[in-house]
Amino acid sequence: xxxxxxxxxxxxxxxxxxxxxxxxxxxxxxxxxxxxxxxxxxxxxxxxxxxxxxxxxxxxxxxxxxxxxxxxxxxxxxxxxxxxxxxxxxxxxxxxxxxxxxxxxxxxxxxxx
Amino acid sequence: xxxxxxxxxxxxxxxxxxxxxxxxxxxxxxxxxxxxxxxxxxxxxxxxxxxxxxxxxxxxxxxxxxxxxxxxxxxxxxxxxxxxxxxxxxxxxxxxxxxxxxxxxxxxxxxxxxxx
Numbered sequence: 674x675x676x677x678x679x680x681x682x683x684x685x686x687x688x689x690x691x692x693x694x695x696x697x698x699x700x701x702x703x704x705x706x707x708x709x710x711x712x713x714x715x716x717x718x719x720x721x722x723x724x725x726x727x728x729x730x731x732x733x734x735x736x737x738x739x740x741x742x743x744x745x746x747x748x749x750x751x752x753x754x755x756x757x758x759x760x761x762x763x764x765x766x767x768x769x770x771x772x773x774x775x776x777x778x779x780x781x782x783x784x785x786x
Numbered sequence: 787x788x789x790x791x792x793x794x795x796x797x798x799x800x801x802x803x804x805x806x807x808x809x810x811x812x813x814x815x816x817x818x819x820x821x822x823x824x825x826x827x828x829x830x831x832x833x834x835x836x837x838x839x840x841x842x843x844x845x846x847x848x849x850x851x852x853x854x855x856x857x858x859x860x861x862x863x864x865x866x867x868x869x870x871x872x873x874x875x876x877x878x879x880x881x882x883x884x885x886x887x888x889x890x891x892x893x894x895x896x897x898x899x900x901x902x
Contacts, residue, residue, distance in 0.1 A: 718893040776828035
């Protein structure tokens, strides 16, 4: 079984600034994948970024990047140059070869103009 | 192409009634998942199909919940004798994953179930 903990229920950031969302996880598997998903008020969850646990290099997607610390089981998301459209709930998830993803309880991000 | 489609988008039912929630995944996606999301919480796993068979149904809370995917495409989540505690958003997701876990989930908009 795996667990995912997001310790920040709410975060806020000024437009154009940088914010980091925290996530820690626990799994007994050696092979797994980590994901960040975004859920805007419209409800549909979409993928932000993915990290393979066997890769040491941190994943990046445009303004989004991760800080993956495998030994510490930490997987934080950094959003640079924050935009108003980044306001949403963000979920961290871990997926093993068993197939199902386990999600954290999310962080609500507010972007202030 | 089309994304994951869930119907209805909202469902209000009385306690004790039977409901069916439908999910139409992305064409060609062999993996299909049902999750339940309560307000302010993350999605909670219910069941995972690989093709027509339920590969993992360990998240179904009790025997009132059942899901099928008879032809390996559309899936229906069935809830018998609904209770007020069943009220939540039911999310369906599909992926091209064949068991390795590397593929991300593609979610539908969910069905908001309210049991009165």
